[in-house]
Amino acid sequence: MVPSLVARLGIEHPLIQAPMSGSTTPALVAAVSNAGALGSLGAGYLEPQAILDQAREIRAASGHPFAINLFVLPETFEVDMAAVDAARRALDALMEREGLDVRTVMPARWAPSFAEQFAALCEARPAVASFAFDLISPGQMRQLKQLGIVVVGTATTVAEARAWEELGADAVSLQSAEAGGHRGTFLHEPEEALIGLFALLPLTARAVKIPLIAAGGIMDGRGMLAAEVLGAAASQLGTAFLACPECGAAAAWKHDLAGSTEHDVATIRSFSGRAARGLRNTYVKAMAAIEAELPAYPVTNALTSPLRRAAAAAGRGDLLSEWCGQGAGLSRAMPAGELVAVLMDEYVQARRAFD
Structure with missing residues (x-):
């Protein structure tokens, strides 16, 4: 584990709930953040006002850091x-x-206007902003840095991770082939970027210096530890939280x-x-x-x-x-806060097995 990322995010555990657009609710995000992990609001489908409203709901239920995730899209489509x-x-x-x-x-x-969504994200000012589908612009990166927001990019290959690092991202979420939901691939054809987590992590760790977040197929604390051994600073779990009542x-x-x-x-x-x-x-x-x-x-x-x-x-x-x-x-199927506790207990027990 790279403790500096966990400390910078202001969380207790090296665990991030994935921003699953259309499935995450303010209640889920708040429950995860209250349990010491990082809750993430998947806002890719939300109109700007909904982003602001849901951010307020999260803050009303939790005083802890949370993330907002957007899909980087053009303003017009052919x-x-x-x-x-x-x-x-x-x-x-x-x-x-x-x-x-x-x-x-x-x-x-x-689709909603990305420019308008981005403006709403900046107004909501979450601790963390994460992005998928493409890079944001250098100007948008500067704006987020000026606001003190930690920026996480999504990558499915080493080249995409390098691109986010060169742009100035604080960390990169590595979406492996095992991961659910939309592929974040932007430099390759999706079929070319279906790389297993246990290959993608060490290859990327060798290529970039920013912290890596492991995403894909991790369902328990043992998987979190395995990702850490291969170079991850934290693990991002989405499917594991789908069955939660929140x-x-x-x-x-x-x-x-x-x-x-x-x-x-x-x-x-x-x-x-x-x-x-x-x-x-x-x-x-x-x-x-x-x-x-x-x-x-x-x-x-x-x-x-x-x-x-x-x-x-x-x-x-x-x-x-x-x-x-x-x-x-x-x-x-268990409450999100309880699941965070179970995951972290499994993680601790797995570490002890190797001591």
């Missing part, structure tokens, strides 16, 4: 309307087949995690138009034939939004984007 029309027809047909009384709609815009994941999604196996986890583009890791379910299989033809993120993500909401309401986990990492079957 959209192939013929592809949009074809995607809508396929999605509407699928919803009709599955008995969901909802259809796709054209959104007012495809997590906003749909009940059917949580149920499906417990019965999943390692080979059920796949790289999926059909829910959002961007590579992401999750369960290969009914929706994924039904859309496999046209997955490559769907519009890129965030267009498909916006188009599937009504389906995902309807599926959650109907208890149809098999039609949801059930994002999760490779170790989903090891998830434990």
